[in-house]
Amino acid sequence: MQIPIIPHRGQKKPWNSIPRINWAHPLARNLVSYGYDVGCGPIDLVRGSLRAINNSLRITGIRSSQNGSGLLYLGGAAVTQANAVSLPTSSSVVTLTNAAPYSFACGTMLTVVPAARCTIFSTEDGGATPIQLSTFNASNTDFGFQFGNGTDQATASGFATLNIFHTLLGVALTGSTTACYVDGKLNISPAVTTTFTGAANTKPDFSGIFSTSQAFIDGHIYYGALWKNRALTAPEARKLHDDPYCFLIYPEDEIFAENVAVTTSAIFPLVPSWEPQPIQTKVITYG
């Protein structure tokens, strides 16, 4: 069966079903965790792990959005010190920050201006937070990046807008240099220590309140991704924002691929010829 190469999907999840990772895609190299919201919370498509809900008070439920269906996280002050949703740990997640380079990213859409600092996507062990993507660090419209269980590095205010698909990508280039991308563009490059030896129970979290967070986000977190031993580049950051699901293969892709390249009943010459040859395959156009 031929798998079609979709040139551009955009930021809306193209289908509701459970995709698989196209490991031949350049963006999938060294991907060690990819929590993709299949409509009822993230599933780690790298390892097949299902999410655990740790704080049901901070989840509204399954809701649709212009970027696809998924859990709608519920904002508010911290009632209990528990992240909303987490994925199981793995050795690759635990050792992600032991050495640079590494990269971490999430796709999110905020629906309410946060009232206090909120963690969107992070890894944590119940105490330390090796990496973190957050909002409301200095103002209620900024984003924050945290490397190596360090301090938050805030963008300028005004980047965290509502009801827009945002991509946050933190890249640890070396043990002391970073690149922080917002919506595919380099935003800040703080010089901070990026390395941190993760504890054995370090796991990916979606909407948490660890470290200095005081509240939860209102909104969706469509995916959270971790790359070990890899620093994503500026073009890859751009691609990740413009076409975040370009390295996923959905069952629907394959069903439409069934009849691609079906030969017609006519017999055409198979020898080289300078003459224009009739098209021997049927073409399917994807919407």
Place this chain on the structure above:
Amino acid sequence: MATNFLQATGGSTTGFFVSAVTLISSELVSLASSANVTSATVVTSSGTFGQAIWGEAWLYMGGAVTPLAGGYMACWWLRSGDGGTVYENTTANIQLPRPPDFVIPASTVAYASSGTLFASGIVKMPWPSAKLFVQNNLGAALASSATQYTSIKIGPVAVQY
């Protein structure tokens, strides 16, 4: 010559390629939250699905259930490589180590008996003999009704020129 790419009607009056199949039913009686169970029913590509490659799956409620926020049913094809003698390993209350073949998300509402929820997206049918392995992640136990079972069904679908 242009030819339209269509949904195959097959022999079923319900729109499916062949008649819909109940994959699991009585095994789901009172299935606790986070618990899992394997179907007794064995399906085969040619014998059950008319060799259809794809299907539309749904959950049919046998009684009242109120899922928690973000609740869903996770479903895997439990495959057999030897024609139905030995199947993939399973462990009580532990999911299979790969993504589910399909999930059926639920809202945080009170579903009454006969409530119906379809799976997200289409489902790829298994090639070899298979059972259905289900984990209840609704956050609530399934209904205890033994007269009208909660069940998961699937209708095979196909495309054609």
